[in-house]
Amino acid sequence: MGKSLEYLDIAVKGWMHDARIKMLAALDEDLDVWTKSGRNDLVTNIDKEIEKFYIENIRLLYPDANIIGEESFTKADLNVDGLTWFVDPIDGTMNFVKQHSHFASMIAVYENGKGIRGYIYDVIEDKLYWGGPDIGVFCNDVRMKEPSNDTLRNGLIGIGAPYLIHNFCNLQVVALASSGTRMYGSAGIQIIHVIEGKCVGYVSYLRPWDFAAGKILAEVLGLSVKMIDGAPLNMLVSSDVLVATKNAQRDIAKLIKKS
Amino acid sequence: MGKSLEYLDIAVKGWMHDARIKMLAALDEDLDVWTKSGRNDLVTNIDKEIEKFYIENIRLLYPDANIIGEESFTKADLNVDGLTWFVDPIDGTMNFVKQHSHFASMIAVYENGKGIRGYIYDVIEDKLYWGGPDIGVFCNDVRMKEPSNDTLRNGLIGIGAPYLIHNFCNLQVVALASSGTRMYGSAGIQIIHVIEGKCVGYVSYLRPWDFAAGKILAEVLGLSVKMIDGAPLNMLVSSDVLVATKNAQRDIAKLIKKS
Known part of the structure; x- marks a missing residue:
């Protein structure tokens, strides 16, 4: 470069x-x-x-x-x-x-x-x-240190409001299986909470500029950054995005259903 | 005293x-x-x-x-x-x-x-x-000044996660009619957002010690603090509580249904 x-x-x-x-x-x-x-x-x-x-x-x-x-x-x-x-x-x-x-x-x-x-x-x-x-x-x-690899049950989960209201991919069950749901209205602020270990995950519909920086930081810190079904992200396409600890990602994968 | x-x-x-x-x-x-x-x-x-x-x-x-x-x-x-x-x-x-x-x-x-x-x-x-x-x-x-008497449509609304997930009193429709939903996980912090004018309302199931201080501050600042159906709060009973601008309270009253 x-x-x-x-x-x-x-x-x-x-x-x-x-x-x-x-x-x-x-x-x-x-x-x-x-x-x-x-x-x-x-x-x-x-x-x-x-x-x-x-x-x-x-x-x-x-x-x-x-x-x-x-x-x-x-x-x-x-x-x-x-x-x-x-x-x-x-x-x-x-x-x-x-x-x-x-x-x-x-x-x-x-x-x-x-x-x-x-x-x-x-x-x-x-x-x-x-x-x-x-x-x-x-x-x-x-x-920054890698955040603790907490489970969904032991952590707070950030979820975008439309996804929670419409139960996208069964996310209401994910919310109820966590320690609590948080919504701050900014992908950047929510991803900061995950890399700091304040939340075990964040899931929302995001555009490439919403997740491009967070994906780099989260992956360097040992977190999983993928689509909610585990598929890799396309950096040029808007999609659902899940940033989570590896344990929370595994827990969420067991609970989601195709919407 | x-x-x-x-x-x-x-x-x-x-x-x-x-x-x-x-x-x-x-x-x-x-x-x-x-x-x-x-x-x-x-x-x-x-x-x-x-x-x-x-x-x-x-x-x-x-x-x-x-x-x-x-x-x-x-x-x-x-x-x-x-x-x-x-x-x-x-x-x-x-x-x-x-x-x-x-x-x-x-x-x-x-x-x-x-x-x-x-x-x-x-x-x-x-x-x-x-x-x-x-x-x-x-x-x-x-x-502090009285917050602007904004409508639901023009403001952010705080809603407790269980109420939103279970669509208590039709609150999913209230959320979708607002400018956005916020969840911070603390009644005190959410009520601060309403008295500062950062959110037009907050609704959750609260115990008396969750809302006792907020009720005083919010009412002094011209806000409405009632049950979601408009009934007055009993200071010794846990219940649903809506802290909101008068305009947002009126807007929400039109959208809610008995659960």
Whole structure:
């Protein structure tokens, strides 16, 4: 990929910290909010501005990179040859708008389909979760340990609301078999809870930019990141995604049914 | 009640800050954890220790007070004559154990059935939400404003997982009519989200010590705190409880069905 990964880390962390300052400033002002696929799928002027900021910076340093950005990708971007960047400026835009907390900014870098760097930034808490297979995973400057391989019965499970309400794949039974269900409204925040060991799993319908960074970090920390039926994820396709400890993944596999 | 409310505020805040230090220290050590009504209804040695600490302090200053503590009340305590204290040392014990965050410590004071002081302490964030009808509601030292009277459609709704899974009173339809569903696993934390305007409502099955403090703070801030069918709460009975903006309460009333 030419430039070193250390160089990439320094650059991306700088962009994300600058983006944080823009986001915090925006929370004190009126946001322009539009809907996308439905009335609860929001985008703001800040999502667009931060994505543009990330993409311009990526293009300056990596002019040939392929960039799949939530708010701006085109079909031509949908390939993972060479260096591919997944950019989600604000994951949990509804929370950004309504709660001013519980949202994340995410960037992931893949090389020929293999994840090399994931970054999930809990903006309000100022905690950047980042790393890759060659160096491990860090929360800011502190190296993270693999979370305990807890079972479903002994752990909390994050489930997207539509999946729980419609009992997708029998997930209501999965919820009742766990220690409790949690819903925070941001894939990034929910995946942070799994890599920190606060939840044993998270399952939801996700787009590639929702799971690209989390997949890298979770797998480096010994977690399973697959479709709910155990099939591998396609990095260019939206699908159900289960991030879980290996024991919880095994427990969930026994309970799910095809929807 | 003899001593002034200013005196009471100073005393309770001191106890709660001391309790916080005990809780944070406990998170670095091994907890003793037992189950109560079911495998997901937990109590730890710290719940018991903090409740004992609160009750001993209350008895020192208010020897005749009636105290309804989650871990220690008896049937004889179940009356609201005179000065009655509701004590929940750790609300969200599962989160305390599994997440080391998202739990609250709560105290409420009623006089002849009328709420005079509520305290909800977000222990990890070090934010104490407190107040009463005579002084308003504060977050630490900052006076809180009434949250915007948003509709269900324009707001996030907190729903307890069993209620959503079993579609209690048609709450799945309520969830789908909102801007999104949130589940944090602590009544105190969920009620904080409503009084801050981050969610338009919260509905769950609650015990008196789960809602006693929140009811005072929410009502002072112009929110509705009732059973889901609009009936008033009995302070000595566990029941479904809906804390919501008046507009969201009205919207929800149109959607619910008797379960």
